[in-house]
Amino acid sequence: MQDNLLTFNEAVMYLKQNEIVYTISKGAITYFYLSSDKIKVKSVSAHYDISLDDFVSLFSKEQFYLYIPKDQQINLEKDNEYYSWKSKGIN
Secondary structure, rough: OOOOOOOOHHHHHHHHOOOEEEEEEOHHHHEEEEEEEEEEEEEOOOOOEOOOOHHHHHHHHOOOOOOOHHOOOOOHHHHHHHHHHHHHHOO
């Protein structure tokens, strides 16, 4: 889960591309995503919105990771099978 370390600028770029990024502090994960020009901050103990400027001020020193859901990782075998059906007009 932690093999996708981002720079802060990359984290901001991903947020602007509607991706989810997260930090880990003392074993607790905090997720961040952009919605309606606000950064949504979600963890087990907190849910709040902040501006991009506040995000920069508060979190620029944190280590960020790109969130990739396990169920959305590419399965090459299924991907190849799908495209072989697609090329045959089956799907």
